[in-house]
Amino acid sequence: MIRANILRRIRPQKVSSRLKSDKPDEYSSESGIKTFSDDRVSSNLKANPDEVLSADKLVDELDKPMKASDLEKRGADEIYEKFMEMKDYDGDGRLQRNTYARLQAFGLQAGSIAPHIIMDENHADFLIIGGGLAGNVLANRIYNACQSVGITMSGRYFEEQFSTRPDLEPPKIVILEKDPDGVIERSHLKPGISRVQWTNENNIGMAKASMRFLRELEVELAVLGEQPPEINFTPQGTLLLGTKADQAHMLESYYTQEKCETECRLYRGKALKRMFPWLNTDDIDMASYSLEEEGFFDTRELLEAFKRNNISKGIKYVKGELSTFNPIHCDEDFDRKDRTVSSIGNNKFAKSYATMTTPQGKVPINYRVNECHVKVDDFPIDVPISFFRAFLCTGSSTASVLEDSGLVFDEDPEMTSMQRSLIPIQKRIRNNFLLFCPDLPVLDMPILVDPDGIVLKREDFDGHYVVMYHPRNDENPEIKGGDPDVDWQLWHEVVKPKLIHRVPAFKNHEVKAAWCNTVDVNTFDHNPIVGAHPYWRSISLFCGFGGHGLAQMIGAADFFAMKEYNPFYDQQSFKNDWRYKTAKFDVQAYNPMRLLLRYPLREQYTWS
Ligand SMILES: Cc1cc2nc3c(=O)[nH]c(=O)nc-3n(C[C@H](O)[C@H](O)[C@H](O)COP(=O)(O)OP(=O)(O)OC[C@H]3O[C@@H](n4cnc5c(N)ncnc54)[C@H](O)[C@@H]3O)c2cc1C
Known part of the structure; x- marks a missing residue:
């Protein structure tokens, strides 16, 4: 626990300001770290993972007994202090002389950055778990939905409405994928058939929106x-x-x-x-x-086109596997804005975060989750990443990911079976x-x-x-x-x-x-599941596309992102946008709430 806390305190802004003043000579080395390919990270993030950080040394440091007063400055924090502080660089952004000695003391080399720092500064506004087509499409459309209201506006909007980030930057989107090479290989093997013949009006609308996108692909995914x-x-x-x-x-x-x-x-x-x-x-x-x-298309090319466009937008790719989520009980949530001292005692909050409607009645939502742990290669402990919203784009592993990552509790049998009914993938x-x-x-x-x-x-x-x-x-x-x-x-x-x-x-x-x-x-109704998890509100599901994902998910992602993250989506001017006016499609129809309320979405052509 202490280790996790220490790593969590690594301060992101300092890392990014450091990176702005890079000197290629100082920072480059041979192999890339845990990203899809070397050219996707700035050159100063390149390093040999074996030489980045001596895992043993870090563990030794972290395991040393500490006095409470030392806690803030020890372990990874100390490494960070010594390595990353502005004062260690001269006016040209070069490491000052004595820094080399200090780096060596921690088993680091100049230009090397520990993997946990590389993981997008340990915070993502939007953390997309799963880097298949679904993850790539969703990341792309979320970025667009936020950008179409202007960077500053979306930033301010995020500050006030969504994220706790104090800056006005565009949203930080991270795609986490455990097997990036496999994604490309597998995408080759799909025939990429797109069709609009469905029974359900929403499915037709979703497929038509995807087709519109494919027709305008050259513009939509253009990279300068x-x-x-x-x-x-x-x-x-x-x-x-x-x-x-x-x-x-x-x-x-x-x-x-x-x-x-x-x-x-x-x-x-x-x-x-x-x-x-x-x-x-x-x-x-x-x-x-x-x-x-x-018609049909080259699925690999589509995936590559999305990736190229995402990278040009600054969306970050990280190689790593989600291991657990870190839920917080409302009684222990000291970050709560509405905290009050209740009759239960100091620092206890009697109120749950929200309630969830189920067929059995209202159930209090006592937990929230805004952090997860990620397994990365060559690093001794799981890296914590905090997020504002996470999206499960994990395809056929979605059920096991949800279940094995600490989101299905055993404490209450009724709650457990209800949680399980929400993941019929x-x-x-x-x-x-x-x-x-x-x-x-x-x-x-x-x-x-x-x-x-x-x-x-x-x-x-x-x-x-x-x-x-x-x-x-x-x-x-x-x-x-x-x-x-x-x-x-x-x-x-x-x-x-x-x-x-x-x-x-x-x-x-x-x-x-x-x-x-x-x-x-x-297996509930053979239709996609798109929307916020009814209990874990900060986690959204984007899965269950079956054999039709390629044809449907672009439309689904586009409308979902617009509806959720564009503050002007419901305004009349937006509805007159020809792209959205023509499609009769309500993304709400795919909300996971229907699983809870046992209300299947009807579609006859489920197998084909
Ligand atoms: C044979 C075949 C033919 C198809 N033909 C068509 C077609 O003609 N037309 C059509 O529209 N659709 C078709 N599809 C369906 C379409 O390919 C899928 O719906 C789509 O590929 C699903 O994409 P996805 O990103 O949701 O899932 P996936 O491609 O499975 O990606 C999920 C990703 O999540 C990653 N992941 C899982 N767990 C974790 C974790 N814990 N941490 C980090 N990452 C994790 C996995 O490594 C994986 O890369 C076909 C599918 C198949 C199998």
Whole structure:
């Protein structure tokens, strides 16, 4: 505990003022520290982690018995004092001579900065946990929402309304990712299909907003002096097939889509056969096909484009794993603005922070959380980061992250089960196969979604196709199972027969590659979860996108950020902004409160 407190007291402003006066010669060294890549941090943050700080020495320092009066100036604080104080630098920003000796005493080298200091000065206005597409998109849109009211205004707004930061700087956004290389690798393996054919009006609005963004990507994610982002968007409609049992919901979805001004068509019988002669439609009753606003794109390029733009905006990337949150009980919260001495005794506050409405009645919120601990490589203890708002963009790990990070208490069984009901995210394995099929001479091949869960996408014009299996019955343990290896039995017994049944030309095929991926499925209603956690108000969830995340999350992030962090969003002038006027989309529909109140959001096309 003492260690954590000591580290927490490291004063951020001094670090940043130090960095302004850098001299490249003094600060550069070979390898970068725990950030996505070297060029994302200023050169003065580069150092060899092994030489940065002798972990043993630091632990020794911290473990020394201290007098209470010494406490403020010992351990990491002392290192900070000796190393970082302005007085250790001359007018040109160079380290003064005697500083070298002092640094050596602590096992530090000139130009080296301890990892815990690098972690964005141990404070983030917005801490995004998870650096996948969701985290990158959300960080980008939050920054934009704040910036669109002007730096100074957003700063003042933050000072008064949100953060406790005493300056007028733009919000400090940090993206925390435990496996940055893996993110890039995995993003390559997703087909990046975007579609607007949904049953729920909000889902249609969200997909349309994402499409608008993708169309204007060159402007939205432009970076001065760099090539415009190019995600190779290929316009291509999705053909959703349905059996007799699907007829009612397909009609309903069609009318909703029409209401939302999407260009969709329904086909049946001969018309369907004529339109897609290579398709076996014997057991198909109805098909829905979109004529615009759908297609597929290069997912890796999209992720890279977001990252480049984020870096240009000053959003910081940190390599580290969230280990625990640090909740504070209201009785022990000495930072509370409204503190009063109550009848319970000195320094005790009888009042809870707020109340939460549940089906059982109102529940007091007695805890708040504005700090977490992060595991970073080569550092002996978890680093504390304080935050104003944290966002869980942790995909299929969201449930385990929430549960294992100290936010689900065991003290009250009712509360525990209620907390658990708020995280119905489960990991599902998806098998993907790249096929070569020379006998399918179709240029205008739609993205095909079979009622049995086969999804087929043309990869190029040379006969390559990606086949995915998204079964309707996700409870099947084979699908649910944790084995990340390709399920070849599934391919031979389920996927291949279904594929050949639907598209007979696939009798002649060659499997070129196969891989697995996981998706974060919200088992409550199969829709995304976007919004503040009903109990932990400073933590928001941005997950549960299932197999549709790429297509939906841009719109979701844009509207969420605007609504939450732009003070003018509700004003009339903003509503007349053409970008937001056209989409009928209420991000509130995705609020986690619906999980608590057991009020599912209806969507029929959940598996596809
Ligand atoms: C095979 C497949 C095909 C898909 N096809 C499409 C498609 O065609 N169209 C479409 O729209 N969507 C598609 N998707 C869905 C889409 O890819 C996902 O919805 C999206 O990638 C989810 O992104 P995410 O950032 O939420 O999650 P992830 O990409 O899983 O990222 C979560 C990140 O959080 C990090 N993390 C976890 N725990 C911690 C921690 N404790 N500390 C720090 N970091 C942590 C992880 O390392 C991970 O990088 C597909 C998905 C799959 C698997």
